[in-house]
Amino acid sequence: MLSRAVRPALNAGAAASVRPVAPNAASYATLREIEQRLKSIKNIEKITKTMKIVASTKLNRAQRAMTESRSYGETSNTVFEKAETKPIEGEDKKTLIIVASSDKGLCGGIHSGLTRATRRMLEKKPNSDLVVLGEKCKAQLSRSSAKNIRLSFAGVGKDVPTFADAQAIADQVSLLPTDYGDVQIMYNKFINATSYEATPIEAFSEEAIANSPQFAQFEIDDEVLANLREYALANSLYWALAEGHACEQSARRNAMDNASKNAGDMINKFQILYNRTRQAVITGELVEIITGASASEE
Amino acid sequence: MAFAWKASGLTYNRYLAVAARVVRRSLKEQPRLQAERRGEMELRFAKWESGKQGENKSLAEVNAADMAEHAGKE
Numbered sequence: 001m002l003s004r005a006v007r008p009a010l011n012a013g014a015a016a017s018v019r020p021v022a023p024n025a026a027s028y029a030t031l032r033e034i035e036q037r038l039k040s041i042k043n044i045e046k047i048t049k050t051m052k053i054v055a056s057t058k059l060n061r062a063q064r065a066m067t068e069s070r071s072y073g074e075t076s077n078t079v080f081e082k083a084e085t086k087p088i089e090g091e092d093k094k095t096l097i098i099v100a101s102s103d104k105g106l107c108g109g110i111h112s113g114l115t116r117a118t119r120r121m122l123e124k125k126p127n128s129d130l131v132v133l134g135e136k137c138k139a140q141l142s143r144s145s146a147k148n149i150r151l152s153f154a155g156v157g158k159d160v161p162t163f164a165d166a167q168a169i170a171d172q173v174s175l176l177p178t179d180y181g182d183v184q185i186m187y188n189k190f191i192n193a194t195s196y197e198a199t200p201i202e203a204f205s206e207e208a209i210a211n212s213p214q215f216a217q218f219e220i221d222d223e224v225l226a227n228l229r230e231y232a233l234a235n236s237l238y239w240a241l242a243e244g245h246a247c248e249q250s251a252r253r254n255a256m257d258n259a260s261k262n263a264g265d266m267i268n269k270f271q272i273l274y275n276r277t278r279q280a281v282i283t284g285e286l287v288e289i290i291t292g293a294s295a296s297e298e
Numbered sequence: 299m300a301f302a303w304k305a306s307g308l309t310y311n312r313y314l315a316v317a318a319r320v321v322r323r324s325l326k327e328q329p330r331l332q333a334e335r336r337g338e339m340e341l342r343f344a345k346w347e348s349g350k351q352g353e354n355k356s357l358a359e360v361n362a363a364d365m366a367e368h369a370g371k372e
Binding site for chain 2 (some may be wrong): 147149150156158164165168170174230231
């Protein structure tokens with residue numbers, strides 16, 4: 001009789017709070033629920049702390065690779081600076097935008113920052129083509145501008161990017177059928193440990209290099225020019241990949257640091273709540289026992 | 299100036315990669331293992347046609363195939 005009467009109420013309660021609560025032990029159940037929440041938050045804190053430590057260790061290596069690759073890329077671009085190379089401006093020339101992100105998330109907003117910067121660029125030059133490195137930006141850009149994407153690469157950012165990665169990507173990019181007026185490589189510039197900025201690096205087409213005003217100062221044969229261009233593209237890509245990787249690790253470290261802090265706050269809050277509830281339950285039980293005892297005495 | 303590697307369809311980057319691999323392989327055992335890790339490349343890529351992603355393929359294989367195809371043209 002009783003169980004049948006209780007059941008509809010129980011069902012309603014289960015539907016409302018997802019977790020079914022036995023009606024006769026309501027106070028114990030909430031206590032247990034709080035305990036469970038507390039436990040799961042503690043686990044999450046452990047995970048985020050570990051991820052933070054992993055990211056910090058990786059960050060050191062990534063930063064070293066970044067400083068090396070930056071000087072490498074800058075040296076490679078000195079030629080174009082001295083030759084005063086400018087991208088060709090023209091209606092019929094298309095622009096290729098290479099977005100250097102990575103496969104992994106859990107690192108704050110650096111991927112979406114890159115995507116936003118790319119979208120802004122696409123608004124200015126709506127018929128440019130995209131080459132996307134990394135799954136994260138691919139997912140974001142395929143929603144807004146899938147039509148512009150020509151190539152996408154996966155497997156970026158597992159480890160510190162190697163020059164072989166950059167070379168293979170540069171090869172596939174230079175095999176694209178369209179002739180591009182200029183190539184922009186979008187990457188996250190590492191300003192300091194907490195701030196990054198999506199920045200483009202310029203990589204030039206053969207025509208742009210050949211038309212640069214100070215080009216005559218260098219002795220470059222026409223046949224070698226294509227090689228120079230491919231090699232410069234690989235250099236710039238390597239630079240962008242390495243710097244982007246360092247930014248990602250540092251962003252992940254910060255994100256995990258914040259997550260651990262938040263988890264710590266929540267643990268404190270829940271610990272206090274848990275203690276209070278436990279006390280209330282004990283007091284309630286004591287009251288019940290005492291009233292029961294005094295009632296049976298009389 | 300004609301290059302033998304250009305005639306066989308290699309790009310300059312590919313030529314460099316092959317040269318680098320040869321140098322790495324000729325190192326002594328200990329430094330070789332370290333150096334060879336720098337030459338690894340496990341990227342996968344996909345071509346996109348009018349907003350649709352194509353098949354995911356290994357970049358190394360496709361690059362090799364594309365260059366073999368390129369070989370006769372120059």
